[in-house]
Amino acid sequence: MPVKIRLQRHGKKGKPFYWIVAADVRAKRDGKFLEKLGTYNPNTNPATIDLDVDNSVKWLENGAQPTDTARALLGYKGVMLKKHLMGGVKKGAFTEEQAEEKFNAWLEEKEAKIAGKAANLKKDADDAAAKALEAEKAVNEARIAANAPEPEEEPVAEAEEASKEEE
Numbered sequence: 001m002p003v004k005i006r007l008q009r010h011g012k013k014g015k016p017f018y019w020i021v022a023a024d025v026r027a028k029r030d031g032k033f034l035e036k037l038g039t040y041n042p043n044t045n046p047a048t049i050d051l052d053v054d055n056s057v058k059w060l061e062n063g064a065q066p067t068d069t070a071r072a073l074l075g076y077k078g079v080m081l082k083k084h085l086m087g088g089v090k091k092g093a094f095t096e097e098q099a100e101e102k103f104n105a106w107l108e109e110k111e112a113k114i115a116g117k118a119a120n121l122k123k124d125a126d127d128a129a130a131k132a133l134e135a136e137k138a139v140n141e142a143r144i145a146a147n148a149p150e151p152e153e154e155p156v157a158e159a160e161e162a163s164k165e166e167e
Contacts, residue, residue: 005059005066005074007040008033017041020051020070022059035059040073046117051077057086078107 002025009030011017018040021033037059038051056079060066066074074080085099 003034003059003062003064005037005056005064005070007067007069015043017043020056020073022064045121046114049073049077051079053077053079053082057083061086078103078110081106 003022004025005020005022006029007018008021008023009016009018019036020038020040022035022037023031023033027033035055037056038049041048051073056074060079060083071080082103085103088094089096089099
């Protein structure tokens with residue numbers, strides 16, 4: 001039975017939410033699956049991906065073929081790297097502990113990048129909010145200045161002319 005690792009669509013119209021599943025090739029897109037490996041939510045920024053790495057590696061080693069999108073998600077979470085490292089362990093290139101160290105180092109670096117991206121997005125949003133607030137303050141000040149009653153210069157000018165004439 002050929003198996004694929006693919007996305008199963010859930011969520012409502014315009015707000016997709018996906019399950020990452022191992023399913024028989026002949027099953028419908030949203031139909032029967034063999035095992036749920038994780039979830040993918042593209043609605044958040046950055047996108048949220050929860051994945052069981054060990055089960056995904058197990059399915060890949062047993063011959064499951066990921067679809068293009070699933071392969072990209074698996075690569076993003078390090079499943080493809082871990083499968084590659086496990087192949088090196090089987091060949092005797094290095095020990096399982098060394099493979100785990102390499103994988104954990106890669107994971108820490110990846111998490112740091114994601115945290116940096118999230119921090120940059122938050123900073124950009126805060127800057128945009130500050131600029132919007134400044135623009136709104138400027139508009140409000142202009143509105144107040146336009147609606148404020150202007151001091152009457154004509155009576156004052158007439159009073160000054162009258163005082164000059166008296167002198």
